[in-house]
Amino acid sequence: MDQESTTLIETLETQRTRFSHRTSVSHKSDFGQYLTPGAIALFMASMFPNVKGSVVKLLDPGAGIGGLACAFVLNMNQRVQGIHYDIDCYEIDDNTLLKLTKTLQELRSIADVGHAVFHKDFIEEAVDHLLQFNKPKYTHVILNPPYKKIHSSSSHRKLLRLVDIEVVNLYSAFVSMSLELLQNDGYLVAIIPRSFCNGTYYLPFRKHILANAVIRRIHLFESRNSVFKNDSVLQENIIIMLQKSGAIDKVEVSYSKDQSVADVKCKRIDYHDIVDLKSRELIINVPYETNYNYPKVETSFKHLGIMVSTGPVVDFRSREYISSESTDESIPLIYPQNIHKFRVLWPSVKELKASINQNAVTQKLMYETGFYVVVRRFSSKEEKRRIVAGLVHPADFKSEYICFENHLNVFHNQGKGLESDIAYGLVAYLNSEGFDHEFRIFSGHTQVNVSDLKRMKYPSLSRLRELGIRLQKNEFNHQVFEDIIAEVVISEDKQDS
Ligand SMILES: C[S@@+](CC[C@H](N)C(=O)[O-])C[C@H]1O[C@@H](n2cnc3c(N)ncnc32)[C@H](O)[C@@H]1O
Structure with a gap:
């Protein structure tokens, strides 16, 4: 990465740590606000395949201070030149807005970037978009959505039902709505809790994503709970890359020890070993990297x-x-x-x-x-x-x-x-x-x-x-x-x- 990009990433990482220290635990929990560490943001960006066209329409819903959008542009700019990036960020927290706008502006000196910051509720905006039968607008989505339960009587739940989306947590709502806004063949990379992979609560969510997208990649952290450990989030997270309406192929499964994402190991696994699309429960099996000599019991x-x-x-x-x-x-x-x-x-x-x-x-x-x-x-x-x-x-x-x-x-x-x-x-x-x-x-x-x-x-x-x-x-x-x-x-x- 060139010097200017490296400096921007480092500055952003310092700001993230400072911002995170200054933000109270209750504020973080109210907003589901756990900012992505720089190394993980860059790693998530690196998962997207090289862009083929000349315009990227990127969505970062719940953008925080803009770490993910920034990582996307810096990483892709290294690999492919001549792209125009149109970035839409949604964020409801006033405290982040100045920094978010500044991050996006600084990107302009590195790549051809146009951006819009919407100080709006992403779910409300996305539901509105769908109800007006607008076409999906994005070619790429990168997200670390807020992690918060949605109660059955909440306005989010009621809104989402208008567009037939049934979810129990804001993170799955963000992923579902982002998929709806993604163009065919477009890519979405999200870092989310692993809890959606099984269980009846998340079955409608699994149904929604598996009916609309294919899983291209899953990344697992060997040391569970390590990703947001500075924010005391004891939650096992995975990174998942989905492609909207792509053809089923093997799934690339990768592993790294912790949030430094050093020494990534990869293997390709048959789709039906990850998820049996004919099963009722649609459990997503995420195989751990192991040297354990596990007996084949049948x-x-x-x-x-x-x-x-x-x-x-x-x-x-x-x-x-x-x-x-x-x-x-x-x-x-x-x-x-x-x-x-x-x-x-x-x-x-x-x-x-x-x-x-x-x-x-x-x-x-x-x-x-x-x-x-x-x-x-x-x-x-x-x-x-x-x-x-x-x-x-x-x-x-x-x-x-x-x-x-x-x-x-x-x-x-x-x-x-x-x-x-x-x-x-x-x-x-x-x-x-x-x-x-x-x-x-x-x-x-x-x-x-x-x-x-x-x-x-x-x-x-x-x-x-x-x-x-x-x-x-x-x-x-x-x-x-x-x-x-x-x-x-x-x-x-x-x-x-
Ligand atoms: C987990 S943080 C991730 C921030 C940033 N994307 C990153 O990775 O560092 C989620 C962000 O979503 C914002 N948020 C929460 N609810 C939202 C909503 N309904 N609409 C838009 N943003 C929201 C929070 O304020 C928070 O900054």
Whole structure:
């Protein structure tokens, strides 16, 4: 990059840091205002293919101080000469406007730039545009949209419904509306939270983007939550490039360690491995870069012939039947806190020994005492593992029945206990690094739902049994789980192939 461009980028980066320091946390949160670090802005700009025509009509909705539009022009100007850039920026925050205009003006000394700054709500403007049947105007969009929930009664939600867009967050609204304003074959690059890739809330959004565009590229950061860490945003972000109405081809998936976007690694992945367009859920699978030697397990949950359910006791609804003073004969009520070192202890290490009265109402919530495997439904973002599974061993309970609280998922056999070897095998497999890793590939949230567990692949029953047999001769710890999986699943995989 020439000296003038480098100086502009550096100045902008200093301004971004200063601006960000001076802006209060509440203001940032009100405006969903987390400015893109310079290195990421340039990297996003570098994703666009070389411009073919002589005019670029660029949109930067929610432009902040103009870092993304600026990065786009500086990067493209390096690669292709003789382009006229027409830039439209939308921004509602008064505090940014002076800097934004100045950034765009400074670009004029480097490239042939015309610009307009709209101090207007982008959603309102875009909906207006569509309602008037105006044609899409942009050839390129670059955006880091505001991240904020849209409540069902909000004016944004009502406006968006006028143009058949159903979204739960401003970021997806910005991407959807930007796509609407993009010309056929045009490109859009956005940095957005990963949460849209799965889950029912974002299904209408996925439907909208996949019906109108193809995914050309996805970039992932190995160190999650790192992109806006200076703004304390603990949110896993991805960068996605879409092309409006282009033909389906392989998707380029790239990885970098963190926001410095140094040492980018790339691979090309079949489109249908990223998203199955015939599926109902349209989950976007973002494969992580990994050296992990993950075994190829192919058994679907339904073929295992076992079941998994959410713990049926919702404690605030059953309060009158629950007691913390329990005898050995009481019906134990198991909470996530009862899991200790992959085994369910009652009482827990912190002496949690809740129980439930046995009566006509509670009887249907009970499981016969036996072997079960429980998985915690919630973890915090900071926890290393999403999946924490514990073994329920009948020898640890004197009662005829046990109960599971609603913050747990329970693996069982038609409401009864599992075969012991299978239960042990599941404990090893569910707690393995590979399972956790695969789980995260399609789950962007910290919750572990029954439907997620059912969607995963498992080793065959005979391999689970073999895992269980080996685990019974060992202690419960991560190293043992990995070792026996390497012996039973990975080495047998190699023999099979
Ligand atoms: C996540 S920041 C990104 C800023 C800039 N694009 C960047 O990457 O540094 C989102 C910006 O959108 C602005 N914004 C929020 N709601 C908006 C709206 N409805 N219309 C236009 N801009 C909005 C915020 O003030 C904020 O500056």
